[in-house]
Amino acid sequence: MKIQQISLFVENKPGHLTAPARLLAEEGIDIRSLYLADTQQFGIVRMIVSDWQKAAGILEAHGFVVKVTDVLAVEVANHPGGLAEILVALDGIGINIEYMYAFPYACADKAILIFRFAGLDAAIERLQAAGINLVTSDELLR
């Protein structure tokens, strides 16, 4: 159920995203999703890539500080109310969403929500009980 996301520290300066992007390109690694969380001074690049082990290895070998984090990929219908349905399912059990981001999936009639939870296993249990589809790594990267 869990998906491996890689995160990368970058300074918030022009051109600082180029080197990691080029490294991944050279190794034929596909970036399925990328989200940049930024402050005035620095940013965190979070990526779902086609081969996280290879990507993390290459980036680390080139001196980048990389972190691999377990996240959840939740499938949601791409229509009004899709997100609310998921959040309602999580309500009342005190699971905090550390962060989340979304991207379109399949033929854009669906979307994927990437969640990082403070209590990942509890969230999995809860979402599955509510009949919400959790996308596996294999499905996502197919």
Next chain:
Amino acid sequence: MIADGVAAGCHPASVPDYAPLPELRALQLQRLQAVVTLAWSQVKHFRDRMNEQGIAPEAIRSLEDIAKLPFTVKSDLRDTYPFGLFASPMKDVVRLHVSSGTTGKPIVVAYTQKDVDVWTSVLVRCFAGCGLHRGDIMQIAYGYGLFTGGLGAHYGAEGLGATVVPTSGGNADRQIMLMKDFGVTAMCCTPTYFLHLIDRAAALGVDLKELPLRAGVFGAEPWTESMRRHIEKMSNIEAFDIYGLSEIIGPGVGCECRQHQGLHIFEDHFYPEIIDPESGAPLPDGSEGELVLTTLSKQAMPMIRYRTRDITQIMTGQCACGRTLRRIGRIGRRSDDMLIIRGVNVFPSQVESALLQIEGVLPHYQILLTREQGLDQMEVRVEVTPRMFNDKIGALQELHQKMQSALDHVLGIRVRVTLAEANSIERSEGKAKRVIDRRPA
């Protein structure tokens, strides 16, 4: 007794500046013997050090014998923090000042009432030597408080009989307004702060050259002849270099006279030596080396052969002003890695101890010094290690904030902390270059 050659009408406090040399040397020896006896009998640290060298106070029979005494270094003050070097009981201590140490712990210096009086008297002699007197209006823009600069200069200016405007540091616009409205004739601050005031005054449309301001007594950091020329040209004042350090007394250890040929050391209170910073061997007057000072009259916290780490020379020959006091050349550099930022002493080791405190391991870091609007700016770049990195922005911001607080706390000045990418700090032979100083000379 007033010696021949004393400038007619000199300030009464300046009389010792002109003492005949045999009298001065005899006074110095008598005071040296007394202070060594005091340190030996009252301060365990000094007694232990002298015992290690097998020397007793009676061994000091001439001024040259001072070389037999052990040195005191800054870390001795840290190691005996807070009161380990005091030679007077606390009931006789009337003032404590605090200055930065080389790591997390600050250093404490103490004064009896007599020490404060001596301090005031040497500052009066500094200011009198700069041609200032009763009737002058002196603005003191050194920081007041734990730093010795503000209060030291304050009491000196009052002792001189001047009118004192105790503005302390900061708020340049108000400084300029008061200078103008009060007709201030002399300014005491760091030279870089005065540069800032020059720029600010220009921006405010105030022409410093039109004001009654005629002198500036600048110290607490090294500055250059080219800075003096710039200051004098832009403000039409006479700029004086003043020297001092908290460990000895604060500002007022030495000061330029109107000849501007080196700084007279008030050697009836502070005995200067120059040593080879490597071997510790004494060097003759005229040779460049590290300045070592011994307090000859201090009661609360005598200093025996304190290594200042300031590189200078004792100048030979007598000054045209007629003072018999020896002079040191202007301080241009130091023999250690101490940085002076806005007049405050900062050691890279302090930055290390603050960073270590947070992470437990020392990340690669770099100190970047620049000057913006006449004020020194210090940036500490810290490389993000895998251990520090977190994919949550809040966690990194929290880490950043912790580093900021720890550095502000340890250094006592505001610094800018920047998180940097791994391996982004240039290394030579595997070691990062710790300090990049881009401040113009």
